[in-house]
Amino acid sequence: MNILIIGGTKFLGRHLVDSTLARGHNVTLFNRGKTNPNLFPQVETILGDREHDIEKLSGREWDAVIDVAGYVPRIVRLSGTSLERSVGRYVFISSISVYADFKKMAINESDPVGKLEDESVEEITGETYGPLKALCEKTVQDLYGDRALVIRPGLIVGLHDPTDRFTYWPVRVARGGDVLAPEGPNAPVQVIDVRDLSDFIIQLIEENASGIYNATGPDYELTLGNMLKTCKQVSGSDANFKWASVEFLADNKVEAWSDMPVWLPSTGDEAGVLGADVSKAIQVGLKFRPLEDTVRDTIDWANTRPADHEWRAGLKAERESELLKLLNA
Secondary structure: EEEEEEOOOHHHHHHHHHHHHHHOOOOEEEEOOOOOOOOOOOOOOEEEEOOOHHHHHOOEEEEEEEOOOOHHHHHHHHHHHHHHOOOOOOEEEEOOEHHHHOOOOOOOOOEEEEOOOOOOOOOOOOOHHHHHHHHHHHHHHHHHHOOOOOOOOOEEEEEOOOOOOOHHHHHHHHHEEEEEEEEEOOOOOOOOOOOOHHHHHHHHHHOOOOOOEEEOOOOOOOHHHHHHHHHHHHHHHHHEEEEHHOOOHHHHHOOOOOOOOOOOOOOOOHHHHOOOOHHHHHHOOOOOOOHHHHHHHHHHHOOOOOOOOOOOOOOOOOHHHHHHHHHHH
């Protein structure tokens, strides 16, 4: 198969290229050449962006296009319209964030999505991100019908993750000692290894699949306690988890998701973010590697980064030490 990827050199995009090539298909990239421009010298790259250079794709045909970087419906419509007769299938990478009500657990693909009062808004914020992704989905489905495939990932983790949201925990636990952890060991979490997600997407393209799929994991109920225990076992550290209540964290202005990555309170308005129903994807072949492999590979990759890497998530050591003293007191 011939597959066009819009993007293709950052996190999910680069793993999609790896999965595509590993399964024996051909890849063409369409991007601005600004992120990791020399990552895939063996792959054809068409330089440009869809707002100004979409005509560079004219006269070509692909079995599918994967849109990894669509956030605004107007921009997605540009590529969708231009490629309508050039590609067999339009694969749009959306997000679990599209759903309207996260107080509900086990959200599935038929649940309502968020809406914007003003659909012309293009500024991406915490409030508009999900509804804008939902509008992008609708744009693709309106144009492509049963040739549209929409993937709604949850928290994507693993090698080359620029957000550090999961990476913080394996690296922090490997360092050992007292580790501040949120809420309690039974708090639910969901993550998906970027490699498993990439393989699943390419598999669906091979099968000419269409429709919408939640894509997170694993295929069992994972808790924060088990995730951190796995990090400890894999790293062989002496980590000692100090569980801080939701109230303690709130009183000390410790933010869920950013200061305490991978975690959201298990009750409240966002409880369902980490409890999505992925049975539809599992039924058609979504598979998960052992969490131990994800943790081990993430630690190995993180250790290749510069010592002065600026972490984008998690607590700095000094701040964690202060909080542990308060907690112990």
